[in-house]
Amino acid sequence: MNAGKKGRNVPRAFDLHWGNGVIAEEATYSGEHHEPSIRFCYYDHAGRFQRSPLVVGNAEIDGLRGALAETPRLRELLKEMVT
Numbered sequence: 001m002n003a004g005k006k007g008r009n010v011p012r013a014f015d016l017h018w019g020n021g022v023i024a025e026e027a028t029y030s031g032e033h034h035e036p037s038i039r040f041c042y043y044d045h046a047g048r049f050q051r052s053p054l055v056v057g058n059a060e061i062d063g064l065r066g067a068l069a070e071t072p073r074l075r076e077l078l079k080e081m082v083t
Contacts, residue, residue: 008026008028010023010024010025010026011023011024016052016055019055021055038081040054040056041054042054
């Protein structure tokens, strides 16, 4: 359970025009002034930011793992958050 969590029940279903699924876990924290969450965004192949949910499979996870090998500060931040 997330400290200060309010109103976001999990698991919860989602339904998109190309398919559906379940949000099984969500990391969020209710601080004094805002409620930060761990979110993932994505860009289309033309470089435009997309506001729809990010859905990834094993191939994307493998690709992101490889990309993290080239981003030492981001990799260290993620390690700090999970240890």
